[in-house]
Amino acid sequence: xxxxxxxxxxxxxxxxxxxxxxxxxxxxxxxxxxxxxxxxxxxxxxxxxxxxxxxxxxxxxxxxxxxxxxxxxxxxxxxxxxxxxxxxxxxxxxxxxxxxxxxxxxxxxxxxxxxxxxxxxxxxxxxxxxxxxxxxxxxxxxxxxxxxxxxxxxxxxxxxxxxxxx
Numbered sequence: 736x737x738x739x740x741x742x743x744x745x746x747x748x749x750x751x752x753x754x755x756x757x758x759x760x761x762x763x764x765x766x767x768x769x770x771x772x773x774x775x776x777x778x779x780x781x782x783x784x785x786x787x788x789x790x791x792x793x794x795x796x797x798x799x800x801x802x803x804x805x806x807x808x809x810x811x812x813x814x815x816x817x818x819x820x821x822x823x824x825x826x827x828x829x830x831x832x833x834x835x836x837x838x839x840x841x842x843x844x845x846x847x848x849x850x851x852x853x854x855x856x857x858x859x860x861x862x863x864x865x866x867x868x869x870x871x872x873x874x875x876x877x878x879x880x881x882x883x884x885x886x887x888x889x890x891x892x893x894x895x896x897x898x899x900x901x
Contacts (some may be wrong), residue, residue: 741756768786770786770826800824847877874896
């Protein structure tokens with residue numbers, strides 16, 4: 736629709752005006768940014784949010800988390816390492832040569848890293864080989880149910896929360 740538009744009017748007496756003209760310059764808007772993410776991640780990992788790359792003389796990416804600006808100048812936002820404080824709603828406004836478009840908002844979830852300790856094991860002296868010894872996992876944080884993966888000398892493996900050495 737860009738171009739020269741002209742107008743001439745005729746009144747009820749049949750008199751006509753001079754021709755007036757105007758130039759109209761219409762710039763197409765840009766496509767909506769499609770925001771994608773690598774998905775939910777555990778704290779300490781990496782997450783990447785991105786939109787398609789835009790081409791223009793002046794391209795600006797304005798990232799936001801929970802409505803607050805994030806300093807980033809390109810079409811990818813990489814957070815590494817992530818923490819639970821990075822959980823939130825992310826979006827980006829892309830401006831290309833003066834035309835802007837907003838992405839949808841995407842929810843980013845960062846899961847708490849589970850912690851574990853092993854209950855103290857008393858030293859075993861003068862064993863005969865018929866004793867049983869229990870190794871007790873003490874998990875914390877994270878979300879149950881947990882998956883246990885014990886390993887040790889002589890090919891020891893167990894998937895129980897309380898591993899028994901015999």
